[in-house]
Amino acid sequence: MSKLRVAVIGSTGRIGSEAAKAVDAAEDLELVAALHRGDSLDALAEAGAQVAVDLTHPDAVMDNVGYCVRNGIHAVVGTTGWTDERLATLRGRLAESPSTGVLIAPNFSVGAVLTMKFAQAAARFLPTVEVIELHHRGKADAPSGTAARTARLIAEAREAAGLPRQEDPTTHGLQGARGADVDGIPVHAVRLQGLLAHQEVLFGGEGETLTIRHDSLHHSSFMPGVLLGVRRVVDTPGLTVGLEHFLDLD
Ligand SMILES: NC(=O)C1=CN([C@@H]2O[C@H](COP(=O)(O)OP(=O)(O)OC[C@H]3O[C@@H](n4cnc5c(N)ncnc54)[C@H](OP(=O)(O)O)[C@@H]3O)[C@@H](O)[C@H]2O)C=CC1
Numbered sequence: 001m002s003k004l005r006v007a008v009i010g011s012t013g014r015i016g017s018e019a020a021k022a023v024d025a026a027e028d029l030e031l032v033a034a035l036h037r038g039d040s041l042d043a044l045a046e047a048g049a050q051v052a053v054d055l056t057h058p059d060a061v062m063d064n065v066g067y068c069v070r071n072g073i074h075a076v077v078g079t080t081g082w083t084d085e086r087l088a089t090l091r092g093r094l095a096e097s098p099s100t101g102v103l104i105a106p107n108f109s110v111g112a113v114l115t116m117k118f119a120q121a122a123a124r125f126l127p128t129v130e131v132i133e134l135h136h137r138g139k140a141d142a143p144s145g146t147a148a149r150t151a152r153l154i155a156e157a158r159e160a161a162g163l164p165r166q167e168d169p170t171t172h173g174l175q176g177a178r179g180a181d182v183d184g185i186p187v188h189a190v191r192l193q194g195l196l197a198h199q200e201v202l203f204g205g206e207g208e209t210l211t212i213r214h215d216s217l218h219h220s221s222f223m224p225g226v227l228l229g230v231r232r233v234v235d236t237p238g239l240t241v242g243l244e245h246f247l248d249l250d
């Protein structure tokens with residue numbers, strides 16, 4: 001059976017370099033291109049890439065994925081920065097290339113996907129909730145894509161359960177002290193040398209708390225998800241947001 005031809009964009013980066021090695025080592029995949037800043041995207045089509053993995057920067061990802069969709073190259077995207085507006089633009093582009101698949105995975109690690117799932121389950125039982133994400137000092141965006149997604153999923157679960165928006169009792173405080181408001185959920189971002197990628201979801205109810213914590217201790221934690229995304233996206237036309245859709249979680 002012929003190998004799936006895969007490119008990695010952002011191949012000099014922290015996660016991109018790990019992804020290029022993982023693709024190269026996989027028996028059913030062939031690493032046909034490894035691009036970094038300044039490389040022409042035409043190298044993707046010239047190399048005959050069937051799937052491109054984007055692990056770059058929020059400033060670059062829209063152009064990269066746009067190129068892929070225009071050229072019928074499936075995309076697996078870990079890069080952050082996906083606003084509703086950007087997603088709508090991408091959906092419009094995919095409508096013009098209906099057989100192309102794009103997976104946007106806010107987090108490729110199974111533990112982080114499970115954290116989101118468990119948080120969604122807890123959301124309707126415990127009325128107060130805040131998210132703390134903790135990352136390495138090199139991270140460009142805040143809050144993390146994972147934290148933003150987690151907060152959004154919690155907010156949706158709360159709304160579905162008929163829970164009201166959380167009241168914030170703070171009347172005196174410094175700006176930013178209560179974090180960013182993501183769909184009514186406070187999200188706090190820590191950037192600390194020595195960390196990689198971590199998240200706590202803190203729930204509070206009458207006389208009790210529940211903390212769901214996940215730690216990615218090495219970029220290898222993301223690789224099974226990257227490879228799963230590559231293998232599945234070729235048979236999944238259109239836009240998929242979240243690796244959970246490729247995992248049999250129920
Ligand atoms: N979904 C997930 O599970 C994960 C997602 N991420 C996300 O992946 C992205 C990359 O993270 P990380 O590896 O830490 O970042 P790095 O800064 O280490 O690497 C970024 C890579 O993208 C390239 N790049 C940066 N800016 C541009 C640009 N404007 N145009 C083209 N290429 C560019 C860099 O090239 P150069 O070296 O020349 O600057 C480098 O190869 C982030 O959005 C991060 O949040 C990270 C980990 C897991």
Ligand SMILES: O=C(O)C1=N[C@H](C(=O)O)C[C@H](O)C1
Nearest residue numbers: 080106107139144145146197
């Ligand atoms: O920049 C990172 O490192 C990570 N980015 C993703 C995010 O913003 O959620 C995934 C993970 O947290 C690592």
